[in-house]
Amino acid sequence: MISVNRNWARQALATGLLFVLSQSCLAAVDIEKKITQHIDKSLADSASLLEKTVNINSGTMNFDGVKKVGALYQAEFDAMGFETQWVDGEEFNRAGHLVASFGSTGPKILMIGHLDTVFAKDDAFQNYKRIDDNHVAGPGITDMKGGDVIIIAALKALKELDLLDKVSVKVVMTGDEESSGSPLSLSKKALIDAAIWADIALGFEDADGDIKTAVVARRGSIGWQLDVTGKPAHSSQIFTDTIGYGAIFEVARILNTFREELAGVGNITFNPGLIAGGTEVTVQPENSIVQGFGKTNVVAKEVTVKGGIRTLTPEELTKAKNLMQDIATRSLPHTSATLTFEEGYPPMAPTEQNYALLKMYSDVSESLGYGPVEPVNPRNAGAADISFAADHVDMAIDGLGLMGEGGHTKDEIADMTSFAQNIHKAAVLIYRLGENWASMGE
Known part of the structure; x- marks a missing residue:
C-alpha cells in the first residue's frame, strides 16, 4: 500500500512539473507574440528612421554626415534610457563612434553596427528610393543602416515591454567600418573594449543578402605591398650575367609562384589589385594610385604591386605570409624584392560556440514561422567589424541585418520583406538569452 502511494505521489509530481513547464512554455510563447506584435505596430516609425538616415550622406570621410x-541614432537610445557616448575619432582621422549601454545583469550582449557607407559626399547615389512594395534602393540601406535600425527597433520593443531587465546590452556603431582609421589600436579600441566586456556578439551586417543564412565565420582581410628592383640597362642586355632579368620579370615570377603555391590552399585567397613598373614608380597610398614611367627599350628598374589577402583562421594567415615571404626571397639574378603586410581585419574563425548561437537564432526563426537559418559560406561574406570582437567573446554571429543585394554599388537595394522578420528574430533572441542564460551554464 505504501509503495502504491509513493508511485502515485511520484506520478502526481511529474504531472505537476509537466503542467508547470507547459504553462511556462505557453507564457513564453505569449510574451514572444507580444514582442512581434509590438514591433509591427512601430514598423512605420522604424521605416521612417531608416529613410531619414539613408538620405543623409555618411561616406566614411564625410565626417559631418x-x-x-x-546623432539621430543617439537620440533614439537616449529616449530609451540608455547611457550614450560619442567617441571622437580625431586621433585616428575619422568621425568617431557611437556607444550605447543598458543594464547590469544577465548575459552581456554586444550589438554591432556602423554609421558610414562607401558613398562619398559628392557621389551621384544619394537618396532613398522606393522601387516597389517590397524593394527600396538607397546608399548604405543594407550596408548597413538597415541593420542599425533593426538594432534600435528590437531594443526599443523589449524596453517598452519591460523585457530588457535580464540582459546587459552594449551597442557599438562605428564610423569607419568601410575605411578603417589608423592606427587600428585607436580606431577599433571602443569596439574591442566592448567585446572584452561582452559574453556574446551580434553583428547586423547583411552578410550574403539571404535571410535564410547567418555568419559564424568571416575571413580576415589585410593588405600587402611588393616592391621589386632590378638593374636598369639597355634592353639588348637583358638576360646577360651582368644585367639579369629586370624588375618586371622578377615580379612576374613572384606573382605566378604565389598562384602556383597558394591558390586553392584552404580558405586562402589573395589578389594583386594594383601594379606599375618601369624606370621609375610613384605611389600615392592616400589615393590608391600607383604609376610607372619607362621605355620599351630599357630594362625595368622598379615594380610596385599592391594587393590583399583573405584567410579564415590566424593559422592560415601565418602560413600564407610565411610562404609569400619565402617566394619573394627566391630572387632572379640582379633583382631583389621587399614584401610588407599592412594592418587589417583579423579572421573570425568558426567555433562550436558560434554554431551553438546560430542554432539558437535558427530556433527563434523557426518558432516564428520563418524557417531555419543556415551558416553562410565564408567565401560569400567579406570582412566586417565583428572580426575585431569575435576572439574576445564566448560566441558570435553576424548577418542579422536588412537583406538585399548590390552592396557597395549604385544598385544597392533592400528587400523590405526581411525588415520586420529580422527585427522580430533579434528581439526574441535577446529575450531568450536573458531567460535561459543561467541554464546555459554561464
Whole structure:
C-alpha cells in the first residue's frame, strides 16, 4: 500500500512539473507574440528612421554626415534610457563612434553596427528610393543602416515591454567600418573594449543578402605591398650575367609562384589589385594610385604591386605570409624584392560556440514561422567589424541585418520583406538569452 502511494505521489509530481513547464512554455510563447506584435505596430516609425538616415550622406570621410547619422541614432537610445557616448575619432582621422549601454545583469550582449557607407559626399547615389512594395534602393540601406535600425527597433520593443531587465546590452556603431582609421589600436579600441566586456556578439551586417543564412565565420582581410628592383640597362642586355632579368620579370615570377603555391590552399585567397613598373614608380597610398614611367627599350628598374589577402583562421594567415615571404626571397639574378603586410581585419574563425548561437537564432526563426537559418559560406561574406570582437567573446554571429543585394554599388537595394522578420528574430533572441542564460551554464 505504501509503495502504491509513493508511485502515485511520484506520478502526481511529474504531472505537476509537466503542467508547470507547459504553462511556462505557453507564457513564453505569449510574451514572444507580444514582442512581434509590438514591433509591427512601430514598423512605420522604424521605416521612417531608416529613410531619414539613408538620405543623409555618411561616406566614411564625410565626417559631418557620419556624425549626423550618429546623432539621430543617439537620440533614439537616449529616449530609451540608455547611457550614450560619442567617441571622437580625431586621433585616428575619422568621425568617431557611437556607444550605447543598458543594464547590469544577465548575459552581456554586444550589438554591432556602423554609421558610414562607401558613398562619398559628392557621389551621384544619394537618396532613398522606393522601387516597389517590397524593394527600396538607397546608399548604405543594407550596408548597413538597415541593420542599425533593426538594432534600435528590437531594443526599443523589449524596453517598452519591460523585457530588457535580464540582459546587459552594449551597442557599438562605428564610423569607419568601410575605411578603417589608423592606427587600428585607436580606431577599433571602443569596439574591442566592448567585446572584452561582452559574453556574446551580434553583428547586423547583411552578410550574403539571404535571410535564410547567418555568419559564424568571416575571413580576415589585410593588405600587402611588393616592391621589386632590378638593374636598369639597355634592353639588348637583358638576360646577360651582368644585367639579369629586370624588375618586371622578377615580379612576374613572384606573382605566378604565389598562384602556383597558394591558390586553392584552404580558405586562402589573395589578389594583386594594383601594379606599375618601369624606370621609375610613384605611389600615392592616400589615393590608391600607383604609376610607372619607362621605355620599351630599357630594362625595368622598379615594380610596385599592391594587393590583399583573405584567410579564415590566424593559422592560415601565418602560413600564407610565411610562404609569400619565402617566394619573394627566391630572387632572379640582379633583382631583389621587399614584401610588407599592412594592418587589417583579423579572421573570425568558426567555433562550436558560434554554431551553438546560430542554432539558437535558427530556433527563434523557426518558432516564428520563418524557417531555419543556415551558416553562410565564408567565401560569400567579406570582412566586417565583428572580426575585431569575435576572439574576445564566448560566441558570435553576424548577418542579422536588412537583406538585399548590390552592396557597395549604385544598385544597392533592400528587400523590405526581411525588415520586420529580422527585427522580430533579434528581439526574441535577446529575450531568450536573458531567460535561459543561467541554464546555459554561464
